[in-house]
Amino acid sequence: MTTTPTRTVPPYRSALHPARAGFGGLLRAEWTKFWTVRAWPLVLAIGAVVTVVICELGASGSSVGGGPAIVVGPGGEVVNDSFRFSHRTLTGDGTVTVRVTGLRDRSGKGLGPWTKAGIIVKASLKQGSPYAAVMATPGHGVRMQWNFTHDKAGPGSDLAKAPQWLRLKRLGAKLTGYASVDGQKWTRLGEVGVGRLPGTVQVGLFVAAPVHEIVHRSFGGTSEVAGSGQATGTFDHLAFQGRSTDNAWTATDVGAPAPGGPNSQPGTTTVSPTGTYNLTGQGDIAPDENSPDMVQMSFQGVFVGLLFMTALGTLFVTTEYKRGLIRTTFTATPSRLKVLAAKATVIALITFTTGLPATAIGFTLAKKTLRSNGFKPPEFPDLSLLENPASRAVVGSALLLTLVAVLALAVGVVLRSSAGTIATVVVLVILPQILSFALPLPAAQWLLRVTPAAAFAIQQGVTYYPQVQHNCLPESGCYPLTPYHGLAVLVAYTAAALLLATWTVRRRDA
Structure with missing residues (x-):
């Protein structure tokens, strides 16, 4: 029997480069x-x-086209800058301290969560000028905000349950915010720079109440419920330390609404004999997101x-x-x-x-x-x-x-x-x-x-x-x-x- 030799076939190898x-x-x-x-x-x-x-x-x-005048903030962004302001000048370093005892909606419809009452240091009364503020809000506790786009949370205690003590201190180009529930033990909220501040700035109490809109949409259509845009803040124990060219506090509506327009009611400021301040105002200090x-x-x-x-x-x-x-x-x-x-x-x-x-x-x-x-x-x-x-x-x-x-x-x-x-x-x-x-x-x-x-x-x-x-x-x-x-x-x-x-x-x- 003749055995046929087996032929081995070599494996296929591509002639191409391995990558190809x-x-x-x-x-x-x-x-x-x-x-x-x-x-x-x-x-x-x-x-x-x-x-x-x-x-x-x-x-x-x-x-x-049309619409209200545009307000530009320090960073070039479009902002809202309107509020009730009880203010005086501060030349150089100084401190403002106050207790916020209440914040209520004027119409009784309910406060918006970002209604604000507090103290503010502002470069000038011009809308859009640099500022830093410490405030109490009904929905977000105590906050420190500056130059419209910056926000920092403070103690989360509810203004409805306990008054809030607020303090704002200027030292050179730095502004430092503090908060307290008893006026004795203070919590430092932060130290910020807001840009180039003039030697003389405006300091004081403020109230801002943005119109809050709640939109409901169903298969049948869209409805919108608008809350009030005016609130009253109550303050006491106001203390001012520093040099000022003013002998008293002056009340101003920064960014006053046009007469006859929507929400055109002017703000009010009253001071009781015991030193309790009631500021009623509207508006907001925040970025404008309506464009x-x-x-x-x-x-x-x-x-x-x-x-x-x-x-x-x-x-x-x-x-x-x-x-x-x-x-x-x-x-x-x-x-x-x-x-x-x-x-x-x-x-x-x-x-x-x-x-x-x-x-x-x-x-x-x-x-x-x-x-x-x-x-x-x-x-x-x-x-x-x-x-x-x-x-x-x-x-x-x-x-x-x-x-x-x-x-x-x-x-x-x-x-x-x-x-x-x-x-x-x-x-x-x-x-x-x-x-x-x-x-x-x-x-x-x-x-x-x-x-x-x-x-x-x-x-x-x-x-x-x-x-x-x-x-x-x-x-x-x-x-x-x-x-x-x-x-x-x-x-x-x-x-x-x-x-x-x-x-x-x-x-x-x-």
Whole structure:
């Protein structure tokens, strides 16, 4: 019996560079695949153009004009600066101490949580001038605030339960606030600098009562309940130490409302023989958050652009499943996870490098149009592309387009259906944004916290300060999460979808 010798076949070795035969080669193959299918670059280009055009059209339909005079704070921000002030001059260093014994709403409707009664050191009587104040509030305890945007919590005791002793001390360029419940043991709230103070400043007692509005929205419509904007603060044990050119306290309405206008009642100040001061006033000392969000208004085209990026991410993978070409891909590259990673990387690079110029151009054109329609400084700062929040919104919007495309790709791997994938992503990302305009506010804000639509918060240009009560309405461009936290929700959804897609390609047949 003759034995035929066995011939050993050497294993296949690619002639390509290892990087090209590995993940680098997959990236190149997927990149080439994308540009070979003519419909995909067309969808990408149309999506970019539509994003820019809708940004411009949205801006052209918006205008602003009239309204009250704008007050600008030390940092260039628009502020509210109106209150009842019983004051005198202080030259050099000095201290003011007082006890706040009561704070009540004049109409009996109830105090707003940020109604304020306390003591203040202010550079001048001019609205928007630097200041520091220590105050008692009915809803947030004792606070130290300065230059409108800064707020620091003090002891949280309730003014309704115990009077609050307050003290404000000037020493050079520093202002230090103190609080006490008995006038003996003092808690230091903080030492702050408010900028360049003149040698002579205004010090004294103040009361500010912002109008607080409560918005209720149901399926039948929206209702608004406004609380009173005038309150009375009661003070005693007023003590002043320092040099002053005044012999007595002078009462002034800083930022007095226009006669005959809304909330036009002047403030009052009375002093009893026992030295009890009653100040009745209105207004607020805080950032003004009532202006439209010009930055957010410049990105209306991104909402429509998401539809094209959703379709692009979906077709990039479901087309191969539909035509059976995915079997060829997995045969050529048995490591399916590398194939998924290459597809996700390529679609992310393509959508981001296209989306970033689109959002930058869209913002620039929309900003120019809004400027011509009345959105001008100082109420609406002239932001360049390299300044926050504009730069954050531009890059964040490009990331929003990118993440949605990758999310669509991952969902497409799981569902293997173009129609089902597009519908799923639209329901997750776009539908909650639409529903938030109609649902009751608690439900709307819940949707914008737990769904990928939270990522639209990255386009917010207005800073919402915690020391200002405001109604966060989705139709006004306000979101319950901060810009980066909102984007993080979409990142989490995308990561979860990719993990599910990874599990799917390893478990299922091609």
